[in-house]
Amino acid sequence: MAKDKKPRRPKAETPKGFRDYFGADVTERKQMLDAIADVYHRYGFDPLETSAVETLEALGKYLPDVDRPNAGVFAWQEEDGDWLALRYDMTAPLARVAAQFRNDLPTPYRRYTMGPVWRNEKPGPGRFRQFYQCDADTVGSGSVASDAEICAMLSDTLEAVGIPRGDYIVRVNNRKVLNGVMEVAGVLDPSDPDRFAHERGIVLRAIDKLDRLGEAGVRALLGAGRKDESGDFTDGANLSDAQAGVVMGFLAAKRDSGAETCARLEELVEGSAIGAEGVRELETIAALLAAQGYGPERIEIDPSVVRGLGYYTGPVFEAELTFEILDEKGRPRQFGSVAGGGRYDDLVKRFTGQAVPATGVSIGVDRLLAALRAKGRIGAAPQGPVVVTVMDRDRMADYQSMVGELRSAGIRAEVYLGNPKNFGNQLKYADKRNSPVAVIQGSDEAARGVVQIKDLFLGAKIAQSASHEEWKSQPAQFEVARADLVAEVRRIIDRAEG
């Protein structure tokens, strides 16, 4: 091999499934995280920030894809043999912290946390391998008052970030009621919990697909199975008609009020102790929420909520946005789920052997931002800095003094620091930055103690609406005394914002 072979240049590419966030994408997310943290904090939750990296064994295998253990996680082996991994959610690290610091933390421990999580999944359109989650959990409280509180807080949070009442709904169900229904349907034997696990898996997944497949599709999956449009066949749970009827009845159990829905559920789980307990819990949650004024227009009991994760043991909840958006093909569809959670009483036990009750919620911040953008509630181009142009390279210190004064007055400002030779490029730069104002001072203006101020927003408006001749007269540019620079710029910015 030739020794002087030139090294190949590295590719300037974001890794597959990752992306970069520029400007407003960053600040809008920050504003949302701040608004969410504000609500969580007011509810008494304390911040926690764990590192992005955990030992693989601490994370455990709680990803949806149970068939491929460790798949879905970015992991690597250390020189000393330990396996480390990037967290795939915020719940696994919380369980580790709750176990590790159990003697120091208050009980109950209420914490919130926000940050990226990583999934080693096949990337797709709009599906990224790093995304933000914003979680709040209460560890060490077995009371369903904690679950009710999380639901109320979720409702408050959605409104705080700009989703008006009526545009979202928080749906609440209970895994125990589901288990009761399974028992009544004959696919759960309390004396042998492992029996029928396969059938129950199919039933849970079928219920979870109600939105997409409709009642007939779910019914087919409860029975012999279902052939989809492409001709692929999905095996069913092979329930008898009577068994499937119990499950379908459960899915149709929703009534206008939480109390009525609970009454109907009570009939459906008759004879199942766990089912009855689940209904009582839902009743308590509904009563607590009603007493605080969270009616079914904000939070409702909905038996069709399942939540995919295997670790939930009691109440489960999900926030959905109910307005329609247009999908990639321009078809209207409901926006769907932006947050979910539930009670998981066994996660800390993995470490300590002792059951610790816990409940919490996770908000998918990036999806919520996408929703606000789809509704046009965020996403306007943010105002750029005032640009002080450079007419005379030797007077850089004068230009720096101008931006210094503007910044001291709280106005975002910068000197053009590219090559100043081509003045047109400086104005193009100011346009690209969405600057409200360009400041111009050549040696002639400097000698007379004045500056030129160019109102770029007004200029753009005139360019849009008026003829070329009018535009050329540039009424949006005017001269002011150097001493009035800050006041005049302030006046233009205030008008542009107002």
Added chain:
Amino acid sequence: MAKDKKPRRPKAETPKGFRDYFGADVTERKQMLDAIADVYHRYGFDPLETSAVETLEALGKYLPDVDRPNAGVFAWQEEDGDWLALRYDMTAPLARVAAQFRNDLPTPYRRYTMGPVWRNEKPGPGRFRQFYQCDADTVGSGSVASDAEICAMLSDTLEAVGIPRGDYIVRVNNRKVLNGVMEVAGVLDPSDPDRFAHERGIVLRAIDKLDRLGEAGVRALLGAGRKDESGDFTDGANLSDAQAGVVMGFLAAKRDSGAETCARLEELVEGSAIGAEGVRELETIAALLAAQGYGPERIEIDPSVVRGLGYYTGPVFEAELTFEILDEKGRPRQFGSVAGGGRYDDLVKRFTGQAVPATGVSIGVDRLLAALRAKGRIGAAPQGPVVVTVMDRDRMADYQSMVGELRSAGIRAEVYLGNPKNFGNQLKYADKRNSPVAVIQGSDEAARGVVQIKDLFLGAKIAQSASHEEWKSQPAQFEVARADLVAEVRRIIDRAEG
């Protein structure tokens, strides 16, 4: 193997070299990041957030340890063969972004970014493998006005986060001046830049250790070498006395003003074209900063600043905190460096083949927080939520209404959600949370339409200063009408804060 062997429990441990941040550690850092972002934004910099993960080839090999390529980075191989890695700084991802989006970004592109970076290094006391950086860079400007601006912004930023003028100094040097000195000393041949590279490496590292080794130590390393206290011998650069004299003269070149230091440097690099260019750049920087009022009490030209990283090509700068703190052994020492940066004109070229001038600064946020904590400027225990205790489990809805009212009034509040049986535990919980107020309402109080308010801060004060008898009379607890709950709680909190 027995099939029913119990699986080993995972250890609840933070991975070695990583740590968790609780409560105030999180909010104090957030406040600092917000304050820094505010200054960066005012200077016209736009936010950028790249993903934590980059391709290994995009990151390149710019870590200090050049002998072990890829060491220092957490990396793993994908199923498709690609190597991915966690970013080790914010500069390498910026260079990738600047190359990837060169046709869309404004020129110059000014961006700031903040977030964790990861180093796969041996952890030590106070040395973590994940820490925060907060960077600002200007890409596409070759003007030293950009370097001067970064230095001014760094000074403003330190003051904005709570380091008063006089407690820090920003030091500026220029790699070109260093190269000029090397040329004069005969260890740099402009016609054969690779020659003497080994010697120059030793000289640079020696200069970088001036603080620690003193003049005699550096002098030894420039010559035959140096034996340290433990008896270990470090090879020297084997410069002649005359050559070493040139370098030592350079280290002693600092004068009271930037102009005087530059004049002395000019003498030292006489005959070197690159050295003369470096001095001119320093003169321009000093003049620009002086014109804006940044005198040597904030920013000074200091020839001893080297900065370790190999990629700097022009001005380099470093912010040091000048006050003393006590080290682990109680000995006073200077706090040292909290930020650094410089001009690097070749990083984007790696990707595109075209040189792109760039300059920037990185603030070590965690070190800066440690400094403020050492000075007692942050770190007071934050106030916890008002805790509404549970006397009567059946009236949970009443207690929830109380916290609902408090929260609506902007007061942080929560219902005690642990097991309410032991009332003492509820008050212990409130203490642990650093709650200002506990609210108590038994059935008797409920019937009379009143609540008990316990002023926990006052209670703690009385407990500290008074006898047990006095404490038992509990003057810090009193009864108010239920309707006055919010107003009375507000009164106590305002007094505790005021």
